[in-house]
Amino acid sequence: MALGLGLLASPAAAQVDLGSGFSITGTATGITDYVFRNISQTNNRPAVQGSVELSHETGFYVGAFASNVSFPGTNARQEVDGIAGFRYTVSGFTADISGIYYGYPGYSEQPGQYQIAYGEAMLKLKYELEPVTFVGTAAWSPDFFGSSGNSYWIEGGVDWKTPVLDIVLSGRLGYQWIENNARFGTPDYMAYSIYATVPIAYGFSAAVGFYGTNISQSDCAGGLKVCDNRFIASVSWTF
Helix, strand or coil, X not given: CCCCCHHHCCCCCCCEEEECCEXXXXXXXXXXXXXXXXEECCCCCCEEXXXXXXXXXXXXXXXXXXXXXXXXXXXXXEEEEEEEEEEEEECCEEEEEEEEEEECCCCCCCXXXXXXXXXXXXEEEEEEECCXXXXXXXXXXXXXXXXXXXXXXXXXXXXXXXXXXXXXXXXXXXXXXXXXXXXXXXXXXXXXXXXXXXXXXXXXXXXXXXXXXXXXXXXXXXXXXXXXXEEEEEXXXXX
């Protein structure tokens, strides 16, 4: 399994101006299940997460993300990630290229286990055509989670901002390729989701959605239920 940095993957919704072209934003989230590419990272349990991003008007940014995790049979309990990248927007089109390090402080591999920390290069594209936004993501890791070798992820989707209460309806469809499937614990797979995000007030928002994969339970990490279809709800606060 592998962990995500979704909160830092797109330009922040709110920012605090620090002067000299710098700004900072952060998000705190409570969520009923932490999934990355639709596989649970918390063994189907809730998570508390936080992220922060420091950006410059030139387009360069750095950030961090943290969450609790739970991988059966391991002592991994937290994830702390770092990201650095560059994004540029012109005429409604945004390109965002970044490097991400997914770390698990406190984890130590036991006999028969492998290192789970890894790095990934990511390209995200977005085109805004109000009230619709088209998004795409491509990512590559030279040695994915669990020392499972080369991995490739590609995803496309659309967001629609409804005329009622500024609710955003979103859909995503992605595919994950992994070089060493046996070591990772699943075959290559498709991931799909549909969800709604509702702004509340004072930087708060709520989201609910359906997330799934085409991985059967028998093909999921020795019969675990972390690849199953599921509904997920969350509440976030962004400054």
